[in-house]
Amino acid sequence: MPTKVPAPSDFPSNLTVTVNPPSSPSPSPSPSQNILILLHGIGDSAAGFSAFGRALNLPETTVVTMQAPTPLPFDLGGYHWGNDVEFDARTGSLDMDAGFTRSTTILVEVVRGTLVQKCGYRLREILILGFGQGGMVGLALARELGLSSAAASSEDKEPLAGVISIGAPYPLSGQRTGPKNRTPILVVSGKDSVVVSDGAVKRTKGVFEFVEVSRYARKGDGMPSNRDEMMPVMQFFARRLRSRQGVPEGSVEIG
Structure with a gap:
């Protein structure tokens, strides 16, 4: 069971983070059942992307929006996740x-x-949703957590609840050796996407054991813009989010 509601002060001081817990009538809310980490695309920021998390209004879920560590050069504005600007x-x-x-x-x-x-x-x-470059780093993070779990406690050898990557496959620059990661993945893209090509999907499936792909009826790899485009994302959340609604107080989870 989670023991603490995350606060910005709990994160490394050099990071910019926004935390939006689910609404609660209690002045001292208990920790939510789920964490959703949002990772923005190139040129955005935590402040800009956090509005999407608030609009989702997911039950029993605290939304943590991370800002990429490096500002773009040349007064372009916003931040990026890459080792360098290419x-x-x-x-x-x-x-x-x-x-x-x-x-x-x-x-x-x-x-x-x-x-x-x-x-x-x-x-x-813990779930991750990333857009564009944020989706790529989210997939790279899921794989890295799987690799690092060998040295973690047995409880943390399990995979993440899931990763939703909008407009991005697993990166070419990422490692691809070793066993497949068991984190469930949803990749969302536009029709005939150049970035999320058949080859890129095959690469992603070579790294992760469970990969779903949902394509818009339109071209373009932007964020979902209507109910039909958002439906696969919400269905993924419905399958992966945990809930204690209807569970008697004091119950203990086994396994």
């Missing part, structure tokens, strides 16, 4: 797949150091 030679735009060694190291500490050790959450009570 440009796509084909389009001239910023390349999402810029390596995530630094970001995954930071996020592993957030998950294991803050949410697991300080707040008492188990990995199976």
Whole structure:
């Protein structure tokens, strides 16, 4: 059982984090059953992306919105998750797949150091939703947590509750050796996506054992813009979120 409601002060002081617990009539709410970590795309910030988490209004779920550690150069505004800033030679735009060694190291500490050790959450009570480059780093984080679990307690050898990656597959720059990770994955993209191509989906399925792909009827890998596009995301949440509604107080979970 989670033991503490996460607060911004629980996270490393060099990070920008927003925390939105579920609404509660009690002045001293108990910890929610789930944590949803939001990871924004290139050029966004925690403040900008946290509005999406509030709009989700998920039951029994605290939303933690992380800000990428590095500001974009050239007064472009916003932040990025990559090891460096790289440009796509084909389009001239910023390349999402810029390596995530630094970001995954930071996020592993957030998950294991803050949410697991300080707040008492188990990995199976933590979900990740990332957009664009945030989706890539979320997938890289899930794999890294799986690799690091060998040195963790037996309770934390389990996978995360799930990762939703909107507009991004597992990165080419990520490691792909070893057994498949058992974290359930949902990849969302536009029709005929260049980024989430058939080859990119195959790469993602080579790293993770359970991968679903949902494609919009339209082109473009943006955030869901209507009920039909959002439905697969909400269905994934419905399957993966934990709930204690209807469970008698004092009950103990076995297994």
